[in-house]
Amino acid sequence: VSFGFEDVTETEKVARVKGVFRSVASRYDLMNDLMSAGVHRLWKHDAMNRINPQPGERHLDVAGGTGELGRAFLDLADKAGKRRGDTRQATAIVSDINDAMLEAGKARSDNARWGDRLSWVCADGQKLPYPDKSFDVVTVSFGIRNFADRVAGLKEFRRVLKTGGRLAVLEFSHMTAPILQDAYDRYSFAVIPRLGELITSDRDSYQYLIESIRKFPDQQTFKSEIEDAGFSQVSVTNYSGGIAALHFGWAV
Numbered sequence: 001v002s003f004g005f006e007d008v009t010e011t012e013k014v015a016r017v018k019g020v021f022r023s024v025a026s027r028y029d030l031m032n033d034l035m036s037a038g039v040h041r042l043w044k045h046d047a048m049n050r051i052n053p054q055p056g057e058r059h060l061d062v063a064g065g066t067g068e069l070g071r072a073f074l075d076l077a078d079k080a081g082k083r084r085g086d087t088r089q090a091t092a093i094v095s096d097i098n099d100a101m102l103e104a105g106k107a108r109s110d111n112a113r114w115g116d117r118l119s120w121v122c123a124d125g126q127k128l129p130y131p132d133k134s135f136d137v138v139t140v141s142f143g144i145r146n147f148a149d150r151v152a153g154l155k156e157f158r159r160v161l162k163t164g165g166r167l168a169v170l171e172f173s174h175m176t177a178p179i180l181q182d183a184y185d186r187y188s189f190a191v192i193p194r195l196g197e198l199i200t201s202d203r204d205s206y207q208y209l210i211e212s213i214r215k216f217p218d219q220q221t222f223k224s225e226i227e228d229a230g231f232s233q234v235s236v237t238n239y240s241g242g243i244a245a246l247h248f249g250w251a252v
């Protein structure tokens, strides 16, 4: 099955990816819950705990969509601060190339709690509008798969991170047991585009989703790419048998 992303230029790919997420933005959170039976929330929760947000830290969530990780970062940083009596306030920036996704996130009522500690910026993750060494933590969840140039993106994350900063990349990955991969492929091809059509009236965007997951490098290959971009002690945590994986590394 092909959605025709193979032969297009980078600019065209960026434009098409924008179209995909513009089209599904308003029902994005609901669709995620349906597709993964809510399990994506557990993966994100575990990823954020491993990041271990601290009071006073600056967090950039790239391809942050509706802002779930930004809010989680601030919540965990405050909890850590309370335990130690440290009142420094962490800040989080949710950045995304697609303003429709950001608007859907900004409309959420639970943002009020964070005031201007949570901000929203429309930006391409491959060309971030920040000086070198601006952040303690960069996260990307289910976003880097859409980059036209993934390696350029990883180098950009390294550039904006302080030395010793943390990078966490959560992404769909490859199942560790081939027999399960087979069943998963059948589920995704049969169910997800139909579900997408039903919930978002957009079958093609979800067809694209499946295709991009299959093309994404396996855990070890992606780990090497992260190391090559200037990160060390990169660890891999598989979720749900490798349906998703968290890559965690330190900027050196």
Ligand code: SAM
Pocket: 017, 018, 021, 062, 063, 064, 065, 066, 067, 068, 095, 096, 097, 098, 101, 123, 124, 125, 126, 140, 141, 142, 143, 144, 146, 147, 148
């Ligand atoms: N991080 C959120 C989450 O985990 O729910 C949203 C993930 S959503 C599947 C992918 C997001 O990546 C979309 O909001 C899309 O607009 C964004 N995106 C795609 N290409 C991008 C790029 N080059 N730079 C920044 N964001 C991008």
